[in-house]
Amino acid sequence: MTIHRPGDTLPTLTELLNENKDVNIELSRHTIYCMDNESFRFLCAIHNGIKFEQDDKHNFSVSWDKSVAETNRLFEHIDGLKPHKTRDSLSLNDARKVILNLTKPLADISKNVQTNIAIINDKMIEITSSKEAQKGLLDKLYVPINDLMPVGLNYPRTVCTSSTCVKYHKIPETNASKIDYITHCHKHCGLTGVKPETYPNPELQHCAAMDANYNCEVCRCSWDKHMHITYENKLVPKNVINQTTRDLINSKKSDEEKVKVFIEELDNKVKALKQEEEQIRSVAVQFGIFLKMNAICPYNDSLKDYLMVLIGLEKDKVNAGGNDKTLNSLKAMLDKYTQEVKVLERSVLEQSILEQSMASGEHVSVLCPDDINKLVQSLYKLKENGKQIQDNMNLCSASKARMQSTYTETYYNARQYKRSGITTPGYRSGGYNESDKSVKQARSIFKPWKW
Ligand SMILES: [Zn+2]
Ligand SMILES: [Zn+2]
Ligand SMILES: [Zn+2]
Known part of the structure; x- marks a missing residue:
């Protein structure tokens, strides 16, 4: 199970940033957020009928809560940032x-x-x-x-x-x-x-x-x-x-x-x-x-x-x-x-x-x-x-x-999606349709998860 720390990534990242001094990104608690996908993989596995010990289940549950907390911390940080008029600066x-x-x-x-x-x-x-x-x-x-x-x-x-x-x-x-x-x-x-x-x-x-x-x-x-x-x-x-x-x-x-x-x-x-x-x-x-x-x-x-x-x-x-x-x-x-x-x-x-x-x-x-x-x-x-x-x-x-x-117009072939077993996503020409069931499902996954 992953420990919620940057791990091996940090030295590599530090070195990369040292090499590129013109990229001004500090490495601190405000810029590092650690989530893992273990709990998500667990969800996938359990739906495919794989059995887990109660202990494992508990570990995955803790891992999920930690990832949720980190994600919320990330959102709070972004929420507190001073708005930047992206239109003013050209990419x-x-x-x-x-x-x-x-x-x-x-x-x-x-x-x-x-x-x-x-x-x-x-x-x-x-x-x-x-x-x-x-x-x-x-x-x-x-x-x-x-x-x-x-x-x-x-x-x-x-x-x-x-x-x-x-x-x-x-x-x-x-x-x-x-x-x-x-x-x-x-x-x-x-x-x-x-x-x-x-x-x-x-x-x-x-x-x-x-x-x-x-x-x-x-x-x-x-x-x-x-x-x-x-x-x-x-x-x-x-x-x-x-x-x-x-x-x-x-x-x-x-x-x-x-x-x-x-x-x-x-x-x-x-x-x-x-x-x-x-x-x-x-x-x-x-x-x-x-x-x-x-x-x-x-x-x-x-x-x-x-x-x-x-x-x-x-x-x-x-x-x-x-x-x-x-x-x-x-x-x-x-x-x-x-x-x-x-x-x-x-x-x-x-x-x-x-x-x-x-x-x-x-x-x-x-x-x-x-x-x-x-x-x-x-x-x-x-x-x-x-x-x-x-x-x-x-x-x-x-x-x-x-x-x-x-x-850039591409033809959306609904039949092809059905054939390959992928359910039609809630995509309409105007963007995601919130009322669509699959979108709601996707959103509901993102709640802290207990059992
Ligand atoms: Zn012509
Ligand atoms: Zn001619
Ligand atoms: Zn001519």
Whole structure:
């Protein structure tokens, strides 16, 4: 019979905690609760017809009472603890989820910032190029850049990304264009387990749109050109020249002065956008490192992957006669991102070697899940792009959650349970049903037991 003491477990546990100083768990009466399962095993045995001496029965009874007392002591301790708002602190898993959900929005918005910068730069060149262009710009005082407004689809849609199947939609008043997925090969695709917004995706070989050779029956392109989308980003134009600047420009007498103010305003906007773009990239780099440091499965740089997808799409656009500004800036962004990840990785590595050599036992982790939360909040506060990031993030995580709930749906086969002799537990889709007999029985076992 077990003695109600930690026994052999204690030295092992002490050693484990000594090795992991960053895990702050004290070993005391408040953290150690000893129960045993002897009495439970006795109950099982007695129901199977095994006979016991009265002495044994008494011992098991004592053991049961002790376990009950320990359990109650544990509940009392928990009851007396100061409530902790679990929602305020992100778990490692939540942090990972947040980062993965932000990957696409951050890449999309960075790309959009690049496009906006290119639009403004074009206008700056335009205004100095000819008297005519100058007059046109000063008359209208209109330089439209675009915000991204995400619009969710209620279900995944299989679209084709081939240059022959998308439309390069010219953004009005600019030289930039946007890719529209106009070929909806399976409008409402019921396929599960497909990672949205990226391709190639082998799961899409099973999409209803594909024929026996995995070519699309709708557009005739191969499966690997197709992807699932769960939301679309609409472009919302806004004028760089706001009312205050308009008034200022109009108050100037000579065209020369007007042009000066106009260019100054555009220049300021480019600077602000570039600064935000750098901030976004710096956060993305830190996210990448966090994932790498906390990865259970092999590390996979999802931002890098998604940037590659965007670059592939832009290449098609350039081949189809579009300009290569966005393509070049995306390539530059990927280069910068990769470099910064490398630099930070090296510094993280150096720091951890330093820590080990110091052997101070003080473990300074690079980023904790709450830091991730702070970084996300700092993104939401960005003046030019914060709201767009937040809207995109909300929609992206909502659609992912919706997909997840379809993906994790499992079929409950009542017949199978009956066949295997397991009585149907009181499980309903909403959780445990208290009125169910088996639950009541389970609860009644937990009373101090005498005979
Ligand atoms: Zn499909
Ligand atoms: Zn297709
Ligand atoms: Zn196609």
